[in-house]
Amino acid sequence: MRGFWLLPILTLLPALVAHADDRTALIRMVRQDCGSCHGMTLKGGLGTPLTAQALSEKPGESLVATILYGRPGTAMPAWKTILSESDAQWIVGHLQEGFPEERR
């Protein structure tokens, strides 16, 4: 009986770890793969800058839509097959604050 209190923590742990891994993967993806057009420093390239300065005033919802559905007439593709809506929201939120660096 005495060890029972551990169980909920033990079952929660993998979920927390997976969550942190997802975030690491998302940060890497934004820096590296979004970065192939927007620059690894996100200061822009073929794509527009994604710095906090460039995005903080823009409505978050439309930025989420841009990520998920792309922007016709430009090189911005729809990422909906790769990213969920909550992924896109997380990315937009963090881009608007200044995106975290990859831990290396």
Place this chain on the structure above:
Amino acid sequence: MLTRLLGLLLVFLAGCAQVPLRGTGDLGVVIERATGRIAIVESSTRSILGQVDGLGDLSHASLVFSRDARYAFIFGRDGGLTKVDLLEARIVKRIMQSGNAIGGSISQDGRIVVAQNYTPGGIKAFDSETLELLSEVPAEYAPGSFSKVVGLADVPGNQFAYALFEGGEIWVSDFSDPKRPVTKRYPAGLQPYDGLVTPDGRHYLAGLFGEDGIALLDLWQPEKGSRKILEKYGRGEEKLPVFKMPHLRGWSVAAGRAWLPAIGHHEVLVADATTWKETGRVAVKGQPVFVIASPDGRQIWVNFAFPDNGWVQVIDTLTGKIVQTLQPGKAILHMEFTPRGEAVWLSARDDNRVVIYDTRTFQKLGSLEVDAPSGIFFTSRAARIGF
């Protein structure tokens, strides 16, 4: 004072002694994109000879070699242009030439290095000896409208051909007088994303992102103007998302044909390099990024955009069929053949490794630890038109 001078002299002499007499024909440079560093490599021994730091933002870096293949001119994303001595593994000169750059080129006579810029859109010419600015051509395609410049390639006659992403044009600038370039303009099409000049320097091709097709200019008869080839290759099929732009260079021409990435279709397009008519297509695993022929033209190696960037496929140019599908590592960003093509080096960015394959047996020959490698450049490029 005297002892200090003597000491300096000794250090200097020791420094000289550390550089053995050697050639540069089997040297190369690997970009370490995340750390602003390059690794100087040797293909004969498959080893890293040295590293050079302090090159700025190398997240989309490319480079060209001096005609003596001793120096590399590295163009950084942040507009940095750095001249590096491969033998001494040191920076000779470094300037910031623009706000946002994408690459560059070197003239036929080796005297002019030209950078292509996104911001401010245009090209800038520098003295390859001193990196002193000689002249610039702003990509102002309409009054007050500047375009990002893509696909810059050197062409014979100290000319440079390039394309304007927003402007939808091909420009050819003649630097016979390096301080007074003369530019001619040709229509290309919607959103050229990169360009190449054929190995003979005759044809300039600009790949189009905004429409299915490729713009072609015959530089031997520019008065005939540009035209479109492989038009409407998508034939109304639904376009797949392009998570990374393909890259074009003169390596696309092999066995009398041009092998070009389709945009939004998982195919390599094949065109006859004389008539420029489509002769076939090869279905591949993803959106092709680099479609690179081996030096003898027998093989075409293809890598792919995210999320298929762990794969590489090899096409046999004789049969037009895929003969090999490899998984060399995580995030394969670039491939470069050794000068005569017995081996190919591949950057596996997310494995922090360059992997080397035998092109005949497809066996792995070895690997090198390199931090987030991207572009690999061997000095054999120094003698090629359009590199």
